[in-house]
Structure formats: structure tokens, C-alpha cells
Amino acid sequence: xxxITTVDARGLSCPQPPMLALQAMKKLGKGEMxxxxxxxxxxxxxxxxxxxxxxxxxxxxxxxxxxxxxLKK
Amino acid sequence: MTSISRFFSSxxxxxxxxxxxxxxxxxxxxxxNPGNMGICVVCFSRDIAGALGLHQASVVxxxxxxxxxxxxxALIAALIFREFKPRTGSAPLVRFLxxxxxxxxxxxxxxxPWRAYLRLAGGxxxxxxxxxxxxxxxxIGIGFLRMGxxxxxxxxxxxxxxWVMPAIMVVLLILLIVAPQFGRDASGNPVGxxxxxxxxxxxxxxxxxxxxxxxxxxxxxxxxSRFCTVGAIRDTILLRDARLLYGVLALIVVAFxxxxxxGQFHPGFADQPVAHTDSLxxxxxxxxxxxxxxxAGGCPGRxxxxxxxxxxxxxxxxxxxIVGAGIAHVYTIASSPSGxxxxxxxxxxxGLVVCIVxxxxxxxxxx
Numbered sequence: 001x002x003x004i005t006t007v008d009a010r011g012l013s014c015p016q017p018p019m020l021a022l023q024a025m026k027k028l029g030k031g032e033m034x035x036x037x038x039x040x041x042x043x044x045x046x047x048x049x050x051x052x053x054x055x056x057x058x059x060x061x062x063x064x065x066x067x068x069x070x071l072k073k
Numbered sequence: 074m075t076s077i078s079r080f081f082s083s084x085x086x087x088x089x090x091x092x093x094x095x096x097x098x099x100x101x102x103x104x105x106n107p108g109n110m111g112i113c114v115v116c117f118s119r120d121i122a123g124a125l126g127l128h129q130a131s132v133v134x135x136x137x138x139x140x141x142x143x144x145x146x147a148l149i150a151a152l153i154f155r156e157f158k159p160r161t162g163s164a165p166l167v168r169f170l171x172x173x174x175x176x177x178x179x180x181x182x183x184x185x186p187w188r189a190y191l192r193l194a195g196g197x198x199x200x201x202x203x204x205x206x207x208x209x210x211x212x213i214g215i216g217f218l219r220m221g222x223x224x225x226x227x228x229x230x231x232x233x234x235x236w237v238m239p240a241i242m243v244v245l246l247i248l249l250i251v252a253p254q255f256g257r258d259a260s261g262n263p264v265g266x267x268x269x270x271x272x273x274x275x276x277x278x279x280x281x282x283x284x285x286x287x288x289x290x291x292x293x294x295x296x297x298s299r300f301c302t303v304g305a306i307r308d309t310i311l312l313r314d315a316r317l318l319y320g321v322l323a324l325i326v327v328a329f330x331x332x333x334x335x336g337q338f339h340p341g342f343a344d345q346p347v348a349h350t351d352s353l354x355x356x357x358x359x360x361x362x363x364x365x366x367x368x369a370g371g372c373p374g375r376x377x378x379x380x381x382x383x384x385x386x387x388x389x390x391x392x393x394x395i396v397g398a399g400i401a402h403v404y405t406i407a408s409s410p411s412g413x414x415x416x417x418x419x420x421x422x423x424g425l426v427v428c429i430v431x432x433x434x435x436x437x438x439x440x
Contacts, residue, residue, distance in 0.1 A: 011226030013163060013370030013386075014304060018312055019218060038229075040156050041299050044082045049312060065158070065229065 005033035009042060010066055017042040018049040021069075025053055030073040038066040078154060078297070086298030087305075087320025093294055095327025097287050098191050101139075103335055104279035108346025109195040111328075112139060112291070113188035114373035115179040115362075116347070118391075119398035119407070120275050121245065126265055127399025130407075132273025136249035138281050141242045142288015143374065147296035147381030148239045149289070154297070159235030161385030164224040167431060168386050171369040172376070172393025173400065174424040178361030180398065180407035181354050181417040182206070183347055185373045186302035186366070189359065190321060192348065194328035196340035199348050199355050206356035210363025211306045217368065217432030218311065224368070225437050227386055235383030238391070249281065274347055296378045303363065303372035347410060354413045354421065361424045368432060 007024045009017035021035045035046050046069050047057045056072040080086065098111025110116055116133075123134030151157040179185045182203045184192060189207060192200035214222075254263035270276040278284065294300065298320065305317040332338040342350050349355075366372050369390050371379065376394075379387035401407040405414040 011160070011163065011228060013224060013227075014301075015218065015307060015311055015370075016223060018314075022312065038160075039158065040154075044299075045314075048082075048316070049314065052314070 004031075007033070007035045009046070010036050010038040012042075014041070014045070018045040021046045021071075022049050022053065025050065025055060025071065025073075033071050035069040035071065036066055037069065043067045043069065074154070081294075081297035082299075084316050084319055086294075087300050087317050088323045090291070090294040090298045090300040091320035091323030092327050094187075094291060095194070095324045096331050097291070099195070099328055099331040099335055099337055101279045101284065101287065102337060104283060105277055106279050106284075107274040107277045108337075109192045109197055110184075110188060110274065110347060111191060113184050113191070114140070114143075114377065115176055115185035115394065115398070116183070116188060116274070118176065118373070118394045119180060119402065122395050122399040123270075123275060123402065124248075124268055125395075126268055127396065128402035129268075130402040131268070131275075132270050133275040133402070134268040134270045135275040135278055136245050136267070137278070138246065138249060138285035139288035139291075140377065141246050141249075142285045142290075143292040143295070143377040144238055144242045144381040146289035146292020146294075147378035148292075150293040150296035151382035156296075157235060157383050159230040159232055159383040159385065160227040161230045161234060161389075162225075163227040163386045164435065165386055165389040167224060167435060168369055168390040169393035169396075170427065171365045171431070172390040173397030174428060175362045175365035175369070175373065176394045176397035177401055177406050177420050177424050178210075178358045178363075178365065179373075180401045181358030181413060181421055182362070183349065183408050185362070186359075187372070187374055190302065190325050191328055192345070194325050195332050195345075196338045197345040197348055198340065198342050199345060199350055199352065202352040202355040203359040206359035207303075207363040208306055209356075210360035210365075211303060211367045212310065213360075213429075214364050214367025214432065215307060215311045220433075221436055222368065222432050223437040224370075224386075224435055227384070230383075230385055234385050237385070238380040238388040246285070292378060292381060295374060296382060299375075300378075301371045301375040303366040304375065307367055349408050349410055349412045351408075351413050354408070354418055357421050357425075358408075358417070361421050361428065364425070364428045364432070368428060
């Protein structure tokens with residue numbers, strides 16, 4: 001992982017993953033960031049929130065059973 | 074498979090789930106369930122608590138197959154779509170307390186959010202005060218979330234952990250069918266350990282197999298669509314995301330139409346089935362429930378679906394609900410159609426204080 005903003009939302013309950021991701025997106029404004037989640041529901045919620053805020057979303061499944069959601073604007 | 078997943082994660086997933094519940098809940102009433110109680114997760118948890126002898130309110134004792142179906146239907150969906158993921162460790166004790174207090178609040182109102190919407194759709198205008206209370210409670214919970222409230226992280230758990238709640242549900246199903254009567258009362262009549270109501274709401278139920286299958290279908294649909302009757306309001310306010318709200322609105326509209334078609338729509342405040350007219354405590358009870366559900370991350374139905382997909386913390390919340398339902402009837406906290414019970418109001422106040430302290434103090438521990 002590089003020095004880009006990372007929101008580690010693994011293991012957190014609803015609605016914290018999309019909420020924390022949105023807060024970070026707002027703070028960053030634009031650029032690149034990543035969100036880590038470990039359930040499909042959180043992956044869907046974060047992706048939907050990011051798309052709604054106008055970010056490009058790429059999801060990568062990681063070894064160890066979690067997802068890295070790369071966001072770009 | 075991916076196209077099915079995509080469909081359910083779209084706006085249509087919750088809408089389809091809401092439409093199904095909206096049609097089927099009133100039909101369950103026609104088939105025998107109590108009035109405006111086609112589905113009520115809290116009332117049904119209370120009936121299960123009574124059937125297990127955790128309380129002796131003889132009119133509300135029955136093992137509701139819908140609840141069993143919710144968990145097992147979600148389990149089946151999670152297994153098919155590879156989302157079965159045993160996990161635990163996010164403040165289970167606090168979740169147990171939240172489950173208890175959510176049930177105390179809901180039983181002062183006489184219904185969980187599912188039933189609040191179904192009562193509204195059946196013309197029970199007392200539900201309006203409950204739903205306003207629910208929205209206020211969720212709003213307070215959102216305030217805590219914005220301030221950094223968190224119950225902390227769950228960790229992946231052993232596979233076996235995820236099977237515990239489904240196994241408990243299978244045992245409940247066996248107890249429902251076998252209904253063992255090993256005990257004897259003073260005059261030698263068989264009694265317990267499983268108790269079923271001979272009269273009252275507990276005696277009113279749809280046929281077991283129909284209720285179970287409907288529960289399985291709802292559990293399956295809701296696991297796929299993430300249907301949540303509290304998340305609907307929470308996400309709309311907090312995230313400006315109305316996806317789940319469409320599901321709840323579909324439920325209310327379709328349940329209204331179905332009730333109308335079945336002749337079960339009776340508008341008014343007085344003489345509503347399993348309801349009372351104390352607006353203040355209808356409001357306050359659901360405010361407590363809404364706050365507790367929000368702090369725990371979802372409505373009682375969602376907690377059942379999550380426990381079916383392996384979430385051990387949601388399973389602890391469900392355990393808190395069942396134990397809390399027992400306590401609510403032992404200590405005269407739960408209301409009855411004649412009104413609020415002796416210790417209902419004070420319990421709601423204590424519950425609000427406890428939930429506010431939880432909201433203010435629980436933060437994620439820094440590693």
C-alpha cells in the first residue's frame with residue numbers, strides 16, 4: 001500500500017463503512033484513495049456511495065477474504 | 074449468478090422484498106396470525122420466549138416458524154452466494170443489552186418497526202406516533218454515529234460459530250413440532266417445558282409449514298437485498314441514500330392494498346388489534362427501540378438475517394431480544410391492549426439513559 005488515503009472499514013457494522021468512506025472522500029476532495037471492507041454488503045454500500053459522489057470505483061478481491069475498493073476522482 | 078446479485082443489490086432488491094412482505098404479511102393474518110401481525114420480529118421473539126417458559130404470560134406463547142425461516146432462509150442465500158462468513162467480537166455484551174432495551178421499547182409500543190409499518194397499513198393510526206418515535210430514535214443514533222460512536226470491529230471466526238444460530242433455529246423447529254410436555258402441574262396435568270397459548274395472540278397462527286416457507290423466502294430475499302426497516306430511515310438521513318427506503322415504502326403501500334382487498338383495513342385509533350392508544354408511550358417506546366436498533370446497526374429482522382449469514386454479534390443481539398422479551402413480561406414492562414403496563418414508562422426512560430450512555434462512550438479502541 002502506498003501513501004494514499006486508506007479507510008480501513010473491515011469488521012465495522014452498518015452504516016460505518018459508507019459513512020467513513022464518504023467523510024474521507026469529502027475531506028480529500030479529489031485524487032485517489034482506497035477503502036478496505038470485509039463483507040459484500042459493505043462493498044456494495046461503499047461502491048454505491050462513491051459512485052453517487054462522482055468517484056470512479058474499482059473493486060479488487062484480496063487474499064484473506066476482504067476487498068480493496070480503489071476510488072479515483 | 075452475478076446478474077441475480079446485481080439485480081438484488083440494485084434499487085429493485087429492497088422493493089421486491091418489500092412487495093413480497095407487503096402481500097404476504099396480510100395474507101398470514103388471513104391464515105391465522107394475529108391482527109396486523111403477519112410479521113412482527115419482536116412480538117414473535119416474545120412468543121418464542123413464552124413458549125420456552127421464559128415468561129408465563131399464557132396468551133403470548135408460541136414458537137413462530139417465521140423467525141426460524143428468517144434465519145435459515147438467510148443462511149441458504151448466504152451459502153449459495155458465498156457470503157456465509159462467521160465473525161464476532163464487536164462488543165457482544167453491549168449488543169445483548171441493546172437487544173434487550175430495543176425489545177422493551179418495542180413491547181411498550183407493541184411492535185417492532187416491521188409491525189409499526191404493517192399496523193399503519195392496516196389503518197391503526199396509533200402506529201403513526203410509534204413511527205415518529207422510531208424516526209426520532211434513529212435520528213439520535215445518527216447523531217452518535219456522526220460523533221464517532223462505534224461498537225468496534227468484528228473478526229473472522231471459526232466456521233462452526235456461524236452454524237450455532239442456525240442450529241438453535243433447527244432445535245426450535247423440532248421443539249415446535251414435538252412440543253414436549255414432560256412437566257406436571259399440581260393436579261398432574263402435563264405442562265411444559267414448551268408452552269403454547271390456548272387463547273390470545275399466541276394461539277393465533279398460520280399453519281406451520283406455510284409460515285416456515287414464507288419465513289424462508291423472506292430470509293432469502295432480505296439477505297440478498299439487505300432489506301432493513303431501520304436502515305431505510307437511517308441511510309436516507311445519514312447517507313442521502315434512499316435505496317432501502319423504497320423497500321419500506323413498497324411494503325407499506327402493498328400491505329395497504331392487500332389489507333384493503335382482504336377486508337382487513339380498519340382505520341382508526343380505538344379497538345385496533347394488539348394495540349393501545351397511549352400516544353406518548355407509543356412514541357417514546359419506539360424512540361428507545363429506534364435508538365437501540367441504530368446503535369446495533371440494523372432492525373430486528375436484519376439482525377436475524379445477519380445471524381443467518383454467520384454474524385455472531387447479531388446472534389447475541391437476537392439472544393438479548395428473546396431474553397429481554399421474557400423479562401418484559403415477567404416484570405410487567407410490556408403493554409397490553411388495555412394500555413401501558415406498570416413498569417413500561419420507567420423502563421423506557423432507563424433504557425433511553427442507558428442507550429445514550431452507550432452512544433456517548435463506545436468508541437473504537439486504538440490498536
